[in-house]
Amino acid sequence: MNLKSLIFDKNQMNLFFIVLLILSCTDENTYNVNTIVIPEDAGTIEPNSGLFIGGSELTFEANAKDDYSFVRWSGDVDEETNPFIIKINSDLSIVAEFKENQIEETDPDADGDGVKDSEDLCPDTGQGFPVDGTGCRIRNEYDDSYFLVWSDEFNYDGELAEDKWHHQVIPPNNGSWWNNELQHYTSNIKNSFVSDGTMKIAAIKENFTFDNSTKNYTSARINSKYAFKYGRVDVKAKLPSSPGTWPAIWTLGTNINEVGNYFGDSQGSVGWPKCGEIDIMEQNGWAKNELYGYFHFANPDGSYGSYGDKTNISNASGTYKVYSMIWTDKVIRILVDNNEFVSITNNDNVPYDNPHYLLLNIAMGGNLGGEVSSNFTEDRMEVDYVRVFQRN
Structure with missing residues (x-):
């Protein structure tokens, strides 16, 4: 074996060990992050589920769809800040919780008698007086002045x-x-x-x-x-x-x-x-x-x-x-x-x-x-x- 061949074989072996080391390190420091949205279809999470290199810092952001609002992060985390930053050191389940927005009242009760204005035949009754289903005060059956x-x-x-x-x-x-x-x-x-x-x-x-x-x-x-x-x-x-x-x-x-x-x-x-x-x-x-x-x-x-x-x-x-x-x-x-x-x-x-x-x-x-x-x-x-x- 000549010296040139020996040097080439040695270089090939060094390269092999370097590649092996890199692959080995990569396998040991890659973690699975699973993202979940509750209720389903209430919003999205960025980034989505996937494999991430251990030690890396990731920013997760929840984006609510129409008629929903973000509430908190749960699962393997406990956060209310959105977005939030986390360092990946293990497999994680990250849950974004949303709530449905309350629909703004479109049929008010201006006089506060418990009957909506659209159905109230006596819109100025006021609170504290018993009323019937039409919003009008209840009269005595024998004398309607009472x-x-x-x-x-x-x-x-x-x-x-x-x-x-x-x-x-x-x-x-x-x-x-x-x-x-x-x-x-x-x-x-x-x-x-x-x-x-x-x-x-x-x-x-x-x-x-x-x-x-x-x-x-x-x-x-x-x-x-x-x-x-x-x-x-x-x-x-x-x-x-x-x-x-x-x-x-x-x-x-x-x-x-x-x-x-x-x-x-x-x-x-x-x-x-x-x-x-x-x-x-x-x-x-x-x-x-x-x-x-x-x-x-x-x-x-x-x-x-x-x-x-x-x-x-x-x-x-x-x-x-x-x-x-x-x-x-x-x-x-x-x-x-x-x-x-x-x-x-x-x-x-x-x-x-x-x-x-x-x-x-x-x-x-x-x-x-x-x-x-x-x-x-x-x-x-x-x-x-x-x-x-x-x-x-």
């Missing part, structure tokens, strides 16, 4: 709406209620609940103890959390039929200081009857074909005063009747099915110039309930709606 201001239609199930009703459960008369009543009032759902579009107040025969006072019956007495001065009240209800039950739909002045009522802690300043009471409907326990409408108040000298009347009614437990009160600064009228049966002049001699709240309850026994049958187990007052209306 507009709905508050109601419970009982179009839900379960417990009574907490934002509308308060359970009055603390007996104010040394562990008992007034008028020789035999029940405790509770907030238990079995005594007051909503189902199938109506509210039920259930009087139940059971032993119940409250503050060491035990009674043989339970029921519910609920206060509205809404108070009003003047207006019309309509309550559509069926009454209990059992002897000894004493159902009532009535109002008291928010200034009564009776323990446990909803307004007493904040507004209670006078006792009963100075606060004023309006009995829209009471029924005694022995003549279920009669109704009472009554007013209780304090005379100017502070003495007790009352006025009222009764009317006949048929099948009050089997069919719904509408029990109503119309209250103005001049007169208060009580009606059943829109037929007035008693009224009182409203003047300085009676205390009906302050806000009142609604009460619904069933008492057991007592002065107006009378004797409860030994066979009694349970009975109910069922209420389809409670509505308060006022004039503009």
